[in-house]
Each structure stands twice: as structure tokens, then as C-alpha cells.
Amino acid sequence: MFQNWKKILLLAIPSIVSFASMTVTGTINLILVGKLGALAIAVVGVSNIIMYNAWALFSGIGHTVNYLVAQNYGANDMKTGVGRTYMALYLCLAAGLFVLLTGAVANDDILRLMGGSGELVASGEGYLRLRFFAMVCSIFAFVFHGFFRGIEDTKTPMVISLAANLAMIFFTYGLTYGKWGFPELGLNGAGWAILLGEAIGLLCCLYVYFIRLHPRYGTRSRVMFDWAESRLILAESGKLGLQEFALSVSMFVFTMFLTRLGTNALAANEVALNVMGFGFMPAFAFGATATLLVGQEVGKGNPFTARRMGTDTAVLGSVFLLLLGLAEFSFAEPVARIYSDDPQVYKLAAELIEVSAFLQVFDGLLNFYAGGLRGIGDTTFLLKTSLVLSWLLFIPLSYLLTFVLGLHSIGAWLSLYIFLMVFGLTMMIRYYRVDWENVQMKSAGRGV
Known part of the structure; x- marks a missing residue:
């Protein structure tokens, strides 16, 4: 290991x-x-x-x-x-x-x-x-x-x-x-x-x-131009691109909700998002690593080794994010003060950072296991899950917690991490329910 x-x-x-x-x-x-x-x-x-x-x-x-x-x-x-x-x-x-x-x-x-x-x-x-x-x-x-x-x-x-x-x-x-x-x-x-x-x-x-x-x-x-390979590339690119687009548009709507909370709340959210970006980057990086290692082992004809490499990447990435979360939680307010000296901004930002510090591990699970699923070419599931959870869970829940229940910024961030938790756990369950014995390389002849 x-x-x-x-x-x-x-x-x-x-x-x-x-x-x-x-x-x-x-x-x-x-x-x-x-x-x-x-x-x-x-x-x-x-x-x-x-x-x-x-x-x-x-x-x-x-x-x-x-x-x-x-x-x-x-x-x-x-x-x-x-x-x-x-x-x-x-x-x-x-x-x-x-x-x-x-x-x-x-x-x-x-x-x-x-x-x-x-x-x-x-x-x-x-x-x-x-x-x-x-x-x-x-x-x-x-x-x-x-x-x-x-x-x-x-x-x-x-x-x-x-x-x-x-x-x-x-x-x-x-x-x-x-x-x-x-x-x-x-x-x-x-x-x-x-x-x-x-x-x-x-x-x-x-x-x-x-x-x-x-x-x-x-x-x-x-x-030479190959129609079969081109259709494969186009279909896979379309699914993965729409998956990312569904997430990006839902985050755009989420941001629109935040703008209605007032200047101080919006500023605090921007500070917290900037700080939590330091957690998003390792999640992306370990997810890309999972794609690489799982894909290589599938190409070698070692599907169970591929499964193990994805698991090890997820474990190591989670440890990395938990240690980072501990640092963010411990120094939430001092870090927030770097961005603003307004107490209404940095105190709220610190609360949001504390809420996110350990919950960001679910964003990690999403990226780690989605990366592993990309490695085996399970792109249709990624697209469907992204569309359903982004638009039928994340956006309605954000509106409910932020405005209907009046939880404001805390409610918005809780909705974000509930979404990431469900998304991450869904990816993890899917990863371990794959029939790894029959996993094969993606080819134009096998369809998409």
C-alpha cells in the first residue's frame, strides 16, 4: 500500500x-x-x-x-x-x-x-x-x-x-x-x-x-480521420463536458442566491470560497491522479489492481484534506482577517470556513471516485448523476435553506455540502459496485 x-x-x-x-x-x-x-x-x-x-x-x-x-x-x-x-x-x-x-x-x-x-x-x-x-x-x-x-x-x-x-x-x-x-x-x-x-x-x-x-x-x-474514433471522442467529450457544465451552472445559480443576502454576506462568502479553494485544488489533483492510475491498470488488463489504485488514491487524498481541514478550522478567523478588517465580514467568513473545514472531504470523495470512474469510462453515470443532483437536489435545497428557512449564508453552505456529501457518497458506492471482473478498455467498436 x-x-x-x-x-x-x-x-x-x-x-x-x-x-x-x-x-x-x-x-x-x-x-x-x-x-x-x-x-x-x-x-x-x-x-x-x-x-x-x-x-x-x-x-x-x-x-x-x-x-x-x-x-x-x-x-x-x-x-x-x-x-x-x-x-x-x-x-x-x-x-x-x-x-x-x-x-x-x-x-x-x-x-x-x-x-x-x-x-x-x-x-x-x-x-x-x-x-x-x-x-x-x-x-x-x-x-x-x-x-x-x-x-x-x-x-x-x-x-x-x-x-x-x-x-x-x-x-x-x-x-x-x-x-x-x-x-x-x-x-x-x-x-x-x-x-x-x-x-x-x-x-x-x-x-x-x-x-x-x-x-x-x-x-x-x-x-487519417477516423469516423469511429471521432464518434467515440465526441460522445465521451459531450458527456464529460455536460457533466462539468451542469455543475458550473448550478454553482452560478448558487452564487446568484448569495448576491441577494447583501454586501457583507456576499463578501464573506467570497472570502470563504477563496480559502476553501485551497481544498478544492488537492481534490481535483487526486481525482486526476485516480483517472490516470485506474485507466492505466485497465489498459494493462488488471481491473482489480485498478480498483485498488483508485481506493489508495481516495484514502491518501482524504488524509490530505483532513489535515488541511484541521489547519483551516484552527486558524479560520486569523485567515479571514487577512482578507477583510470588517468584523461583519471576517466573523461570518470564519464561521463558513469552520463549517467547511472537515466537510470538504466529501468534495474530495466526489473528485476521487469520479476520477476513478472516468478511468474506466463510466461517463454516462457521471453525466446522469451530475444533472439529477445539481438541479433536483442542490438548487432547490439551496433556496429552501437560504431563504425559506432563513438560514442565510450558513444555510447556503450547508446545502452546498449536503449536495457534495450525497454526490461524493454516490460516486463511492458506484465505484465499489462496478463489476470489475468485466471492466475493459473503451474502444470505438464497443460503442459508448
Whole structure:
């Protein structure tokens, strides 16, 4: 078991660093842009919500490549893995074109649809357009990251993420305020910074995939379009993308509920969410590790070893989150005071952090076991469960506890963790009820 733990940690820690760097970069960039005033902060906040939901919709392509390549890597059939990656990249071309056109012609309409004022639309139109253009790069990059993780290389995505995120911070300061010889572009400069950072990340991915990995995997081989594999990639990407989209939209509705509680409550919730983000990142990282290890063992024809690797990942990830939760619970108020010196804000934020500190283990269970189920290709169950629990449990329960029963912020967060508890336990039960003896690699011939 401890030998497995060592392997899991070596794969998970770079992913934790990679995901955490994105959160830290977003925080730093928001602080930098915040000096432009409240309107700029509002534009960035609204744009972040829009881009998060758009990314969720297309994230399934990268998730699909991740688990399929992991299976092919375990089966020592990387010719198929490379071919599937090409099919995914062809799908990215269509997705990228759609995103590009949306950013070019519909960004102002989207801001109005979000309820933005005329002033916000006028100020944010250019920034949101650049964010859409940047997303084209991120869609492709996420596919390459899925390939790298599938071949058991989590360090390369970490290095690329760090490089791209440092570039974003550098260009945000330089282009927003005209430093280091750059033009002063204001809020649009922050948009250009994100586009440049994502472009740098994509260029690094292209170099690693087509140059560094070609001698070993033949990544520059000519791959003909395969209808069967394309249908497989499209179907799996659609299911995993809709699963993420259902979660992201339900969280958006949850946030809309919170905005009705008043400024102090909303500020406290934002502080608590930011702090708890440090728990979400390890959950994502261990979940991605479960996908990789389970998928590889399935590819090797060792389904019960795959089951064991998923279990060990869940156990180790849970220990990690419990230790983190202990620290968050112990220092909830001092940490909350870092964000605000308003007692009404930091005291409520501290209460929310204390509520979440140990309950976040259920978010971990959700990610760990969902990652394991992705590794075996059980994507239909993931989609159905996400849709049912997000819209028939989470949203109604949030409204009930927050407004009908008058529990306000505490009620909202209790609904969130009841949802995560039910979701996480459902994933765990499903994982152990799988007929592991008959688990097989996903193939285009077997259908989806």
C-alpha cells in the first residue's frame, strides 16, 4: 500500500501545484486590476463566470483524452493513443472556431444577458472578447495536458502552467499600467495578458508534444480521420463536458442566491470560497491522479489492481484534506482577517470556513471516485448523476435553506455540502459496485 502511496504522491503533487498556480494567478491578477476601480473588478468577475461556464462545456475533450490515453498507455498501444489525440484536436478546431466567432460577434450581447449595465458592457466588451480568444488556446492546451498526464507525466503540465501563469502576471502589470516599456492599455491590457499567457502555454504544449515526444511516440505521424474514433471522442467529450457544465451552472445559480443576502454576506462568502479553494485544488489533483492510475491498470488488463489504485488514491487524498481541514478550522478567523478588517465580514467568513473545514472531504470523495470512474469510462453515470443532483437536489435545497428557512449564508453552505456529501457518497458506492471482473478498455467498436 505504501509503495502505491509514494507513486500517487509523486503524480498528485505536481498536479496540486499546477491547479493551485491557476488560483493564485487569478487572485494576483484581480488585485492588480482592482486598482482600476470597482467597475473593472465587476467586469473581471462577470467575465470569470462566463468563461468558467464556457470552459466547463468544452473541458470534456481534455478529460476524454486523459482517460483514453491512460488506458492506451497501460496497454502499450500508444499508436491508438496518439490517433485519438489527433481526433480530439480536430474536434478542438470546431470548438475553437465556435468560441472565436462567439467572442468576435456576441461578447456585448452576453454581457447584457448577464444583467450588465450599459457602462459595464462598454467597459468590458473588449476585455471579454480577448478572454474568448484566450479560451481557444486553453481548449487545445487542456487536450495536450490530458495526453501528458495520460502517459504518467504530471510534471510537464505543472511547468507549463507555472510558465503561462507567471507570464500572465507579468503582462497584466505591464500592459494594464504601461510598465517596462509596454503601452498602457488599462483593462484591455489585462485581457491581452491572459491571451498572451495562454498562447505561451499552448506553444509550450506544441513543442513538447510534436518535438520532444515524437521520437518516443511518433506524435508527428500522419493520422487519417477516423469516423469511429471521432464518434467515440465526441460522445465521451459531450458527456464529460455536460457533466462539468451542469455543475458550473448550478454553482452560478448558487452564487446568484448569495448576491441577494447583501454586501457583507456576499463578501464573506467570497472570502470563504477563496480559502476553501485551497481544498478544492488537492481534490481535483487526486481525482486526476485516480483517472490516470485506474485507466492505466485497465489498459494493462488488471481491473482489480485498478480498483485498488483508485481506493489508495481516495484514502491518501482524504488524509490530505483532513489535515488541511484541521489547519483551516484552527486558524479560520486569523485567515479571514487577512482578507477583510470588517468584523461583519471576517466573523461570518470564519464561521463558513469552520463549517467547511472537515466537510470538504466529501468534495474530495466526489473528485476521487469520479476520477476513478472516468478511468474506466463510466461517463454516462457521471453525466446522469451530475444533472439529477445539481438541479433536483442542490438548487432547490439551496433556496429552501437560504431563504425559506432563513438560514442565510450558513444555510447556503450547508446545502452546498449536503449536495457534495450525497454526490461524493454516490460516486463511492458506484465505484465499489462496478463489476470489475468485466471492466475493459473503451474502444470505438464497443460503442459508448
